[in-house]
Amino acid sequence: MVKIDKQGKREWHAAFGGEDDDGARAVTATKDGYLLVGNTDSFGRNYMNVYVVKTDKKGKLLWEKNYGGSRDDEAFAVTPSADGGFVIVGRSESFNRRNGFDLYLFKIDGNGKLLWERTYGGEADDAGYDILALEDGYLIAGERKTDRKRDSDVWVLKVDLRGRL
Template identity: 30%
Template sequence: MTKNYENGNEIWTKQFGGKSYDKASSLIKTKDGGYLIIGSTSSFGKGNYDVYVIKVDSEGKEQWNTVSGYAYNDYGYTAEETNTGFLIKGTTQKCDATNIAHANCETYVWFIELDKKGKQQTSKILHEVL
């Protein structure tokens, strides 16, 4: 993450993530002047990829992070700030694991509600295949 002046000169830069593949899909500015980074990680969590959300202050200092996911591929794409925290929008993959080499997988829309400190409050998977 990099914050620049309007002329493009760098104010500060920060790096987040682990030792494997991590990527940010979007960034939103929060009401407190900080930022929420929404993406995916294979460095942390339970599955191949998991939803990865990082909250930083206005100087880029990490305040908290959270990882949500299941056994297969889960991706965080966008978020919106709510009165009680954040609504994370992503996808989750469910697979028939009877044949791992040729697993039959389906992808679903997934909403994760976090409180202002990053604790998961609710999780809703829409059961219509993408």
């Protein structure tokens, strides 16, 4: 994580993660710092997990947590919620009984406590890549495959404040 000023000069930098592959996919500003979302191989059980890092305004680590299940899970985007939490979207293999990825959507509070999680998908791989907070819920942009042999289609979902269709 690198913070630069208006002239492009580095103000500070910070690194997070463990000994294996870890990466950030999205960041959002908070009232007291930043929240990064991405993936980690360092802290999972031989699978990739969602990795969330909360920092202060200078990039100092406040907390880091992993989310997901027993298989590969990834986060691609995050949006703050009106109550001080965060809603994160990506994809998960952990909760799909058909041996593929489903869109993975979950909410955490400001301290990283999991409040709810949902998965949506069909017979083949599905994912959510971006999320927008609305007054009455969230709009998610992603992709969906109707079967493993076909190309992906654009997939847009509107969910309520608890992540339900």
